[in-house]
Amino acid sequence: MPVREIDAATITDTIARLAVEATHYLPEDVEGAIRAAKTTERSPLAVQIIDEILENAEIARTRMLPLCQDTGSAVVHVELGQDVHIAGGFLADAINEGIRRGYAEGFLRKSIADRPFSARTNTQDNTPGIIHTEIVPGDKVHLYFMPKGGGCENMSRYQNFLPGMGKKAIVDFVCETVDMSGGNPCPPLVIGVGVGGTAEKAMTMAKHTLFRQIGSRHPDEEVAALEDELLEAVNALGVGPQAVGGSTTALDVFVETHPTHITALPVAVNIQCHSARTKQATI
Amino acid sequence: MSSIALTTPLTDEVIDGLKPGDHVTFSGVIYTARDAAHKRLIELVKRGDELPVDLRGQVIYYVGPTPPRPGAVIGSAGPTTAMRLDPYTEPMLELGVKGVIGKGGRGPAVRAAFAKNHAVYCIAVGGTGALLNRHIKKAEVVAFEDLGTEAIRRLEVEGFPAIVVNDCRGGDLLEEGKRQYRTSERPIPAVQSLGG
Structure with a gap:
């Protein structure tokens, strides 16, 4: 070769x-998910916030303001x-x-x-x-x-659970993290979850999932089902956009897994704000 | 959604009329300050030195803008996480600050301090620094220029949008809002803070 x-x-x-x-340019999938949330959001104040977020994206791209x-x-x-x-x-x-x-x-x-x-x-x-x-x-x-951004990165969390605690430990941990973070990470959020591996592997996986397209699902059915369950559980918390209360707390939740040690169940959460800015290129 | 138009500096009567969940707009002068500027201001007070800005009746905006493009007033200028400023907030309110703009919730002691000092905490929508830029008509550094993005700036704003979170009666929009829209069976955690 x-x-x-x-x-x-x-x-x-x-x-x-x-x-x-x-x-400067909010990714299309993120903007689309925010636009879609406007039609399902129950709180009028939250809808006002969503409108300001959409207007912000328009101003940023037309006036070249971050x-x-x-x-x-x-x-x-x-x-x-x-x-x-x-x-x-x-x-x-x-x-x-x-x-x-x-x-x-x-x-x-x-x-x-x-x-x-x-x-x-x-x-x-x-x-x-x-x-x-x-x-x-x-x-x-x-x-x-x-x-x-610092606001959302500072809400990252890691914990190792007992190996037998399974899915419930993950759902409880993610919900608790989002509940306690409140408005600091700028909801509506995109949430990355790394399960398994070692401490640093779990957090790296959590971060890397944030490059995925909103609405995409993990190819493994069991993991995809966990993503759906987490999204529903998080949106039931009532945190809402900027934590003013509402039905849109997260735009999506992504999970990645890795085989782990027989003694461990590492879970890492890495949160992204609604300004879920990513860009990729292949050379 | 209708907004309440506020003009700075804020009077006690105006503050009386505000409640959690009100959408408001600020017009007039507001001052920026973040972690480093707060730390210095409080050190000056402790030493009994004169402050570079008279804070009585004023509104403080927690922001560290991006650098302006040539000819622009200011760059992107949205709020930063308010909780980091919790340790400095009560002394600032005691100096006469009447309104604060940031994002996210405040600790219980700080909420009580807003009530005690007859002041309000508002949020601007975090992550809308481009939109908020359009409401800032003039910006000048008035203290601590060496702090760069964290220097104290005097901003002239027009129709700057925000939402009242903590009013002068101890109310808290974030707590009320979460309870109102929660469909989860999970108990609300006693500690509402991850810090940072």
């Missing part, structure tokens, strides 16, 4: 573009084909240069603080990104970009 060369500069250009597009002032931590998942050679630079450097450029050229907020428990000095360019790299078959590079 010949090795395909991809210039590091191409990675940089792509990340810079994804950063600007993700922060959808939200929190343009996030730059989370990048890379699927790197094993037949690819990145030429002219190191992959992580190329990605961070793309973040630097995208956040400068797009007039995005730089929200990353170095020395987290002491000086908390702003790095001034939103680097370093949070980069996950997976080696996959093939000769392409697939880039997933998510400007992840």
Whole structure:
């Protein structure tokens, strides 16, 4: 198999573009789900909030204003084909240069603080990104970009349950998390749940599910059924848009699983706000 | 949905008339401050130093905007999570602040502080920084310029939309709303906060 060369500069250009597009254009599936929620929402005040969210998306795309002032931590998942050679630079450097450029050229907020428990000095360019790299078959590079806001990321939760506690533990944990988060993560939410693996595997899975299309279901029937059950349970909580009360607390819930240790049932929850900004590209 | 038009600074009579769930609009001057600015303001008070802004009757908006494009007044400018400012809120109300705009709920002690100090907590819709930008007509940094996005800015706003959450009588929209629309059998958790 010949090795395909991809210039590091191409990675940089792509990340810079994804950063600007993700922060200004609400994905169609997300906007569609918010529009659909307007017809089912029971609270008039919640409907008013949904209208403001839809108007915001329109203003952001027509006036090139970021959808939200929190343009996030730059989370990048890379699927790197094993037949690819990145030429002219190191992959992580190329990605961070793309973040630097995208956040400068797009007039995005730089929200990353170095020395987290002491000086908390702003790095001034939103680097370093949070980069996950997976080696996959093939000769392409697939880039997933998510400007992840602090309000929702700060509501992330992890717990390990007794192995026999099963599905009920997951539903209770997700509901409790959403209930206690209230308006902080900016509902209506998209909720990512990672079940199994180890602590870090569970949270990485939870985060990665947030790249899925709203309305899509896991190919495994049992997992898909759990997604439906979680969505219904969360929307019965009454939290509603911005937690003012209502029937639209989540737009969707995604679950990913991984085999786990005989002693464990790891469950991780990673929450995304209604401004569920993601963008992908294949090189 | 009809809105109550408010003009800043807020008077006691106007605050009396507001209740949880009211949709309101702010016009006039409001001041921005987030974590770092609050910390500094409270340190100044502790030292007995003069504050850079007279806060009596004023409205504070918890926001850290994106940088403006050339020629623009301000960038995207939606509210940040209010709970992080809970430790600073009562001292700010004691300095005369009458209204606060953020997102999400407040702790029980802070709710009580709004009632005690005859003030209101409102939310603007989190994640609508582009829409809220259109209601900000003028912005100037008035203190702590070195804090960048977290500096204190004086904003002139027109028809800036918000919703009353905590009124001056101890009411809480988020608690009432959750109870009203809850169809779940699950008990409402005693602790309504994940912090952060």
